Amino acid sequence: MIRGDEKLLIEAAKRKNVVLEIVDVREQIFDPTNFKYDFDVVLERCVSTTKGMHTIEFFESIGIPVVNCLSVARTCENKFTTSLALIAHDVPTPRFALVFSEREAKTAIERIGGYPAVLKPVSGSWGRLLARINDIYALEAMIEQKTTLGGPHHHAFYIQQYIKKPGRDIRIHVIGGRVVAAIYRQSSHWVTNTARGAEPIPCSIDRQLENIALRAAEAVGGGVLGIDIFETKKGYLVNEINHTMEFKNVQRVTGINVASAIINYCLDISKK
């Protein structure tokens, strides 16, 4: 489906005289023995992560480069995998753990800093299904609900250290190894996604912010990434990394043509 972000990409491509073919994956039959195509690179923009992951896998299997590539997408779509990649590359990130039972969840929370803690699904977006666990009783209730009502993917409990934010967090875009733009996402709520009502305002990028964003991008394999960062007294912490990033708010409030940067990156990939 074409949303505001995709509209911006289409306009940016047209301005550069890039021949664009919009492929609606809902109308495709991904049969590698019988798939006709005439393009050099795929920019994956599925709003559905499930459809997106399979799409990336298919096009890579028939030799077409995809932005972002499968290994980057796999790392970013799972919060636990992302956190492991960040730790492996010494990128500062909140303490975290993954558990499969209530008993281990209780121990994990004690180890990562106590209550409150944050319970998240390993895969999810737009600030949905996040729970701030304020005490052991809330933890017990949430685990019971997820275990009873959720599918198997909700039975992996990703627990993250709760970071008290200064009423905002940062979304910064790294494209092709370069920091392009950043916004603060301001909210009185602890969840600061714009999808949850946070207000985007321009963020100036200091050297430390740039450095951690670039290191985080490298940790997950690079590409076109939207990186969420917390500010703390001890410095920046990388929270999550998005691989099919939305950017229309960033483009609107900063005036920076993020869409154009994405198209340029795709053109670079197509030439490799």
Add this chain to the structure above:
Amino acid sequence: MWEVEVKFMNSTNVICPICDGKIQIPGNTEEAELITCSFCNNKLEVKKEKGKFKLIEAPKVEEDWGE
């Protein structure tokens, strides 16, 4: 100003499938584009049938939607 005028000179009228409101969509509207009905505020998807635009109710947000 000129670009806006051109877009709307080529605009098309389509009917909201939910409230029957007549919506004008710009000439640069793409198939599969999401729009919001200005009358009932519902999310709609643009489809093309036999060369003409029509609107259907947009798919409901699913758990795996996002970035």
